[in-house]
Amino acid sequence: MEDRNHLGKIKTTNRVEVIGNGLIDIPMLQLLKPDGSEHESAQLPELDKTLALKIHDTMEYIRILDERMVAAQRQGRISFYLASTGEEAAAVASAAALSPNDMIMSQYREQGALAFRGYTTDQFMNQMFSNKADPNKGRQMPIHYGDKALNFMTISSPLGTQIPQASGYAYGQKMAGNEAITICYFGEGAASEGDFHAGVNMAAVLNCPVIFFCRNNGYAISTPSEEQFAGDGIASRGIGYGVKTIRVDGNDPLAVFAATQEARRIALAEMCPVLIEAMTYRLAAHSTSDDPTGYRSRDEEDKWRAKDPIARMANWLTHKGWFDEKQNKAKVDQARQDVLAALKVSETIPICGIEEIVEDVYDSVPWHLQDQLTSLKAHIKQYPKKYPKTSGSVR
Amino acid sequence: MEDRNHLGKIKTTNRVEVIGNGLIDIPMLQLLKPDGSEHESAQLPELDKTLALKIHDTMEYIRILDERMVAAQRQGRISFYLASTGEEAAAVASAAALSPNDMIMSQYREQGALAFRGYTTDQFMNQMFSNKADPNKGRQMPIHYGDKALNFMTISSPLGTQIPQASGYAYGQKMAGNEAITICYFGEGAASEGDFHAGVNMAAVLNCPVIFFCRNNGYAISTPSEEQFAGDGIASRGIGYGVKTIRVDGNDPLAVFAATQEARRIALAEMCPVLIEAMTYRLAAHSTSDDPTGYRSRDEEDKWRAKDPIARMANWLTHKGWFDEKQNKAKVDQARQDVLAALKVSETIPICGIEEIVEDVYDSVPWHLQDQLTSLKAHIKQYPKKYPKTSGSVR
Amino acid sequence: MAKMNLLQAINNALITAMTAEEKVMVFGEDVGHFGGVFRATSHLQEKFGKGRCFNTPLTEQGIIGFANGLASQGAYPVAEIQFGDYIFPAFDQIVNETAKWRYRSGGQFDVGGLTIRTPYGGGISGGHYHSQSPEAFFAHCAGLKVVIPRDPYQAKGLLLASIRDKNPVLFLEPKRLYRASIADVPEEDYELPLGKADLVQEGTDITLLGWGAQIEILQKAAEMALDDGVSCEIIDLRSILPWDAEAVINSVMKTGRLLINHEAPLTGGFASEIAATIQEKCFLYLEAPITRVCGLDTPYPLAHETEYMPDETKTYEAIKRSLHY
Amino acid sequence: MAKMNLLQAINNALITAMTAEEKVMVFGEDVGHFGGVFRATSHLQEKFGKGRCFNTPLTEQGIIGFANGLASQGAYPVAEIQFGDYIFPAFDQIVNETAKWRYRSGGQFDVGGLTIRTPYGGGISGGHYHSQSPEAFFAHCAGLKVVIPRDPYQAKGLLLASIRDKNPVLFLEPKRLYRASIADVPEEDYELPLGKADLVQEGTDITLLGWGAQIEILQKAAEMALDDGVSCEIIDLRSILPWDAEAVINSVMKTGRLLINHEAPLTGGFASEIAATIQEKCFLYLEAPITRVCGLDTPYPLAHETEYMPDETKTYEAIKRSLHY
Ligand SMILES: Cc1ncc(C[n+]2csc(CCOP(=O)(O)OP(=O)(O)O)c2C)c(N)n1
Numbered sequence A, B: 001m002e003d004r005n006h007l008g009k010i011k012t013t014n015r016v017e018v019i020g021n022g023l024i025d026i027p028m029l030q031l032l033k034p035d036g037s038e039h040e041s042a043q044l045p046e047l048d049k050t051l052a053l054k055i056h057d058t059m060e061y062i063r064i065l066d067e068r069m070v071a072a073q074r075q076g077r078i079s080f081y082l083a084s085t086g087e088e089a090a091a092v093a094s095a096a097a098l099s100p101n102d103m104i105m106s107q108y109r110e111q112g113a114l115a116f117r118g119y120t121t122d123q124f125m126n127q128m129f130s131n132k133a134d135p136n137k138g139r140q141m142p143i144h145y146g147d148k149a150l151n152f153m154t155i156s157s158p159l160g161t162q163i164p165q166a167s168g169y170a171y172g173q174k175m176a177g178n179e180a181i182t183i184c185y186f187g188e189g190a191a192s193e194g195d196f197h198a199g200v201n202m203a204a205v206l207n208c209p210v211i212f213f214c215r216n217n218g219y220a221i222s223t224p225s226e227e228q229f230a231g232d233g234i235a236s237r238g239i240g241y242g243v244k245t246i247r248v249d250g251n252d253p254l255a256v257f258a259a260t261q262e263a264r265r266i267a268l269a270e271m272c273p274v275l276i277e278a279m280t281y282r283l284a285a286h287s288t289s290d291d292p293t294g295y296r297s298r299d300e301e302d303k304w305r306a307k308d309p310i311a312r313m314a315n316w317l318t319h320k321g322w323f324d325e326k327q328n329k330a331k332v333d334q335a336r337q338d339v340l341a342a343l344k345v346s347e348t349i350p351i352c353g354i355e356e357i358v359e360d361v362y363d364s365v366p367w368h369l370q371d372q373l374t375s376l377k378a379h380i381k382q383y384p385k386k387y388p389k390t391s392g393s394v395r
Numbered sequence C, D: 001m002a003k004m005n006l007l008q009a010i011n012n013a014l015i016t017a018m019t020a021e022e023k024v025m026v027f028g029e030d031v032g033h034f035g036g037v038f039r040a041t042s043h044l045q046e047k048f049g050k051g052r053c054f055n056t057p058l059t060e061q062g063i064i065g066f067a068n069g070l071a072s073q074g075a076y077p078v079a080e081i082q083f084g085d086y087i088f089p090a091f092d093q094i095v096n097e098t099a100k101w102r103y104r105s106g107g108q109f110d111v112g113g114l115t116i117r118t119p120y121g122g123g124i125s126g127g128h129y130h131s132q133s134p135e136a137f138f139a140h141c142a143g144l145k146v147v148i149p150r151d152p153y154q155a156k157g158l159l160l161a162s163i164r165d166k167n168p169v170l171f172l173e174p175k176r177l178y179r180a181s182i183a184d185v186p187e188e189d190y191e192l193p194l195g196k197a198d199l200v201q202e203g204t205d206i207t208l209l210g211w212g213a214q215i216e217i218l219q220k221a222a223e224m225a226l227d228d229g230v231s232c233e234i235i236d237l238r239s240i241l242p243w244d245a246e247a248v249i250n251s252v253m254k255t256g257r258l259l260i261n262h263e264a265p266l267t268g269g270f271a272s273e274i275a276a277t278i279q280e281k282c283f284l285y286l287e288a289p290i291t292r293v294c295g296l297d298t299p300y301p302l303a304h305e306t307e308y309m310p311d312e313t314k315t316y317e318a319i320k321r322s323l324h325y
C-alpha cells in the first residue's frame, strides 16, 4: 500500500488567517453587449448562419409557445404552465452546443433545449393536455416533458434529484464508452438541496463527464437569491468541489454557446464534470400559480427586459447580415398559428384508457394491481357518468 | 420594494475563462512545530498555566481512557468503542476555547471535548455499560454520550444530521439573546452528506453564531479523503458558502485553541458561522469493529505518530517550564487506576428497569405503549430466565 | 366567531400562537414576506418580524434539521414543507432524529416544541408530486404525533394544540379544502385534543372511519346509504399517531362493521393498521370483513385522478357490500 | 455445493452477477478495496476493476441518486447502504424517484436495473441506529420490490433474481445471520422467484408467517408448540412487495389461524397489511383473530434489546393464545 498524505499540498502559516473571501473573482463571460454588438476583444465561437438562426428561431418559438400557453392556462384550457421568458438563451444556446447523443436531464424551465432537439409543437401540446398521444401517458402535470428518442429524460418535480442522477448517467456513458456526456440543468434555488452537494461531489470524485448547468435567475418562486445563499453565486461552490467552473451571461446566446462548447470539450477530454453558472433573470412569473408583484418591483423587471436575449441575438444577426426581418415575421406568425392549431387538436384527443392506470408501475402488472383494475373497471361501468373520461372505453 | 440585482458585484470578461483552481491558497495555521517548539513569528494565544495544563492533562486522560476501553472491548466487557488517538488536540483544545454555556453538538470522536467540560470517568463508564446510572438510560451504543448539565447534546449515529441542527440551535441562542454559540463537530467524511450543505448554507444565510468544526483526519472508515472529495479539503467549501474559514493544524493544540477562540469571537461579534478545518489523522482504527491494516500502511501511520499532539504539548509545556514529569506520571497512573476502578463498578450496576423501555418515546406514555408494557411485564414474569437483566425487578 | 376558510384558520392559529408565545417561529420555503405559496403564513413577517417568520433556502432536510436544533434549544419552531410530496428529503431528520431525540437521550433533551406543517392530498390536478398522502410513512415511526384536520374549526384547534404539545407533531393539511372548506371559527384561543377521534355522525349499521378531506367523502356516501335506509356512524380519526383505538373499538362493537377510507395507496396505508387492530379487538363483533376504500397502488396519476380517488360512489358500494356480506 | 455463510453467499452472488453481465456495478461506502464493513463485497474490486466496484463519498442520497441515473442509462447498479438505518437520507430518491421513474415517463425510461442492498435488523447490540427493520416504509411505495432472504441459499438465489429483475429491488439482508447462518449453496448460477412465498414447514393448526431472521424464531416457537401437540405451518414471505397473498390465503384457509412476526415496531409494520388483507379474504375461515408478534412501538433500545425482540417465547405464547381463543 502506498502512503497517502492528505496534507500534501497544504502550506502552513503562523498567524490566524481568517479567509473571508478566498476566491479569485469569478467573472462572467459576455461576448455580445446587451445591444447585440460584439465586444471588441471577444473571440466568438464558430457558428454558421444555419445554426445561429436555429438558435434565434428556437428562442423566438419558445417565447411564443410560452405566451400562448400562459394564455391557454388563463382560459382554463390547461391546468398549469411555467414560462421561461427572458431565460431562453440559457437553455437553447447550451443545447445547441451539445451532440444529440448527449443526455439532457432538466429541471422544468428548459423547454428551449427540448425544442432545439426537435420536439414538435404537437408533442408539447400532447404532454400538456395529458392525452394519450403523449408517450408519458398523461401521468404528470403539464411541462413534465420527456422523450427517449431525443435523449431528454422525463422531468420530475422534486428539485435537485436529477443532479446526482446526472452524475450516475454520465458514469454509465463513460463505462459504456459512449462519445457522449450528460447535461444537468437546475436553478439556483434547487442548488440548495442536499442532492446538489451529493451529485456534484460524486461527479468530481468519480470523474463523470457531466455539465452541471445552473440557471441563476435571481429567484426561487418568491425567494430572492440573497435569501438562498451568501456566497458568490453557485460558481464559487464548484471550486470547493474541485470542479472546473465557468460563469456566463445567461442572456448572451453566444456566450452560453461558447461556454457550453468548452465545457463539453473538457468533460469528454478529461472525463470530469464542469459547472456552468448562467446569470439570468426569471422575467416570467414562477408559474401560472404565481404572482410576482407581491415580491418584486416592476422597475426591477424592466431593467431585465432591456437585456432580452432574443433581441440581442436578432441584433447580432442583423449586424452579421443574417437576419431577414420579413422572413422572421413570417416565421413568428406561422409559429403562432401552429401553436393554436396544435392546441385545438390536442385538447380533443382523449386521455389513455383506464388500463393504463396500472401499467408501468412495474414492467408487468402484478396480481394486486390486476385485481384493483378489475374492481375499478366494474365500478366505472356502474357509474359511467362519474368517470366520463374513461367510461366510454371500458370494456 | 427595492430593486434587487443579483449581478451587482460580478465583473464581465470576454474570454472563456475556465476557473480550475479559483481559490487563494488556504494555509494551515501552525503555532507549534511538531516537536513542540514555537514558530519564530508565531503569535501565541493567551493561555495561562492552569488552562494549558488542563488541555494537556485532558488529552492525556482521553488517551488513557481510549486505550483502556479498547482493551475492555477486546475482553468482551463492552460491546463497542471508538478511540480518538492522535486527534485529541482537535477536540480538547477547541473545547478549551469555548464558554461552558456554548452548546456542543458532536459527531462521536470528540470525547476530549466532553472530558474537558468535566464529564467524569464514572459518567463515561455508565454510558458505556448502558447502566441505569447513565442519564441516557442505556438506550444507545457505547460512546453516544450526552449531558444536559454540560451543554453537550446527546450524540446520534446518523452522520451529518447535527450540522443543520447546530445552525438551528445557534439561531435559538441568538433569538434568546444568549451570549453563547454552538460548536458542531464532524468528520471530513460526514461533510459529504447533504445535511452538511444544508446546514452550512442555512447558517450563512440566517446568520447563526455557530462554529462548524471539521476534523479532517484523512479517512472515513476505509475511505481515504481522495475518494471522498476532489477539492481543497473542507475549508475550500466554506468560501463558496460565504462563510469565514480557518484551516488549522489539528495536531497543534495551541493553534486549535487560537483558531477556535478567534472563530468564537467572530461568531458572536458578527452573528455568523465560522468554519474550521482541523487537519489531523485518525491513528486509531475507525472503531473496535475495524481493522485498518486492510487499507493503509503501518508506515503511513508512523509518520503521523511522530506528530502526536500530546507529546507536542508536553514539549511546549516543558519549554515553558510548566511541565513536571513526575507529577505528570502520577496523574497518568492515577487516571489508569481511576478508569479501571470505575469500569469495575460500572459494569456491576444494573440496567434500567423494564418500565423504561416505553418511557421518553413521548413526554408521557400513551395507551398503546402502556398496553405493550403490560403484556411485556407479564411475559417476563412468565419467562424470568429468558430476561435475566430485567426479570428481577418486574413487579 | 368568524367565517374562515381552512387557510385563514391556519393563519389565524399561527397568529394566535405567535402572539401568546414569543418562542414560536415560523419558517420554510417562501413563507416570509410572500406568506407561503398557499398564503398560510400571510402577514406573519410583517406582524412578528423577520426573526420569527422567515424564508429558508430550498432544502427540506435543512429546514427540518434546523427546526430540530431550534426545538432542542427550547423554541417552538413551526416549519412548513411546501408540499407533502417534498417532505421525503427530510425523512431522515424526522424518522432518525425528531422521533428519537427524547428517547435516545433518556429524556435529557427533546424536540417537543417542533411542529411540521405540510399540505397533503390530491384532487387538485397535481399529479405525482403535488398530491401524495404520506401519513402512513410517519405512522410507523414511534415518537412522532401525526395530526390531520378536516375543516377550519378543527384546523385551528388542532394546530394550536400541536404547537403547544410537548412532542413533535406532523400536521398534515388537506390542501383540497384550503379554500373550499369554510366554517365558523372562534377568534379566541382554543385547543382540540390530540390522540382523540371525533364522532362526526352517529349511526348504527356501520362505522365509516377516515380523516382530513375524506370525511366529506364519507358524509356523501353516508347520505347515499341513508337513502337505502342504512345508518352510518362517521368517525374522524384526527390523530393518526397515536390513534384513538378505543373510540373505533367502541363504535365497531356497536355497529359490527367497519369501513376505512383514505386517499393514500392501499398497501401499507394506515387503514391496514386500523384493520389489523380492530379485527383483533372486535373479532367476535364483526359481522363482515373490515373494508378498505383507498387509493390504488400506483403513483398518483394525473389524467386518471378521478378514477384513482376513493370517492363517495366507491365508498357507497363498499358499504353495500359490507352490509350484504 | 459449498458451505457458505450468508455473507459469502451474497459475495458469491455478486461475483456471479458481475461475471455474467458487464454492466453490473457495485458501489457504496467502503465497498471498494476494503470490501465493505461486513465484507460482502470482498475482492470484487480486485476481480472486476475500480470502474465496476468502487467507494463512493459518504452520502446515501447521492449513492441512490447516482444509482438511479446509472440504472436509467441501462446499467445494473447494485448500491450498498452500509446499514438499513442509514437509508433514510435516500428516502426521497427511492420513494419519489426510483419507484416512480417508469410510471411518470409512460414506460419510456426506467431504473429496472437497480438493486439496493442493505443489512437490516437487530440482535447485535446495535441500539437505535444499527438495528432497524425498515421494510414497512418501503412496502407503502408502489413501484418498488422489497425482498428479504432468510439464509445463504435463499440469499444467493434471490439476490441474483433481484439484480436481473426488470424492476428496482430493495434487498434487505438480515445482518444477525451474516455469519451465523451457514448452508449448502450451489456454486453455479441460479435464481429464486420474486413475489413468491416459500413454505418452510407444513402444518395444520396455525400458520406462522415471517421473513428474514425471524424465520428461525418461528421455527423455534413451532418446536415448542409441537411439544404441546400443535402443528404449525411456517411460511417465509421472502418478498414484502409485491407479496404473495395467495400463498398466505391458501394456508390460512387450511389452518384457520394466522400469526405474523416481525422485528419492526408493531404500529404500521407490514404485519398490519397482511392482517388487513387476510381478515378480508379469509373472514369466514378464521377461528381466532390474526395475531401480530412484533417489535415494540419505541425506537430500538440497546439495554433492553432482549426484552424488545419478538422472540420465540413471545411467539409461542401467542400461538397458545390463538389456539385457545
Ligand atoms: C424538493 C422540492 N421542494 C420544493 C419544491 C417546490 N418548488 C417548485 S419550483 C421551486 C423554486 C425553484 O427555484 P429555482 O431552482 O431557482 O428554479 P427557477 O424556478 O428559478 O427556474 C420550488 C420551491 C419542489 N418542486 N421540490
Ligand SMILES: Cc1ncc(C[n+]2csc(CCOP(=O)(O)OP(=O)(O)O)c2C)c(N)n1
Residues within 6 Å of the ligand: B109, B157, B158, B159, B160, B186, B187, B188, B189, B190, B191, B215, B217, B219, B220, B221, B282, B286, D029, D058, D060, D082, D086, D089
Ligand atoms: C448516515 C450515515 N451513514 C453511514 C454511517 C456509517 N459510518 C459511521 S462512521 C463512518 C465514517 C465517518 O467518517 P468521518 O466523518 O470522516 O469521521 P471519522 O470517523 O474519520 O472521525 C461511517 C460511514 C453513519 N453512521 N451514518
Ligand SMILES: [Mg+2]
Residues within 6 Å of the ligand: A187, A188, A189, A215, A216, A217, A218, A219, A220, A221, A282
Ligand atoms: Mg431560480
Ligand SMILES: [Mg+2]
Residues within 6 Å of the ligand: B187, B188, B189, B215, B216, B217, B218, B219, B220, B221, B282
Ligand atoms: Mg474522517
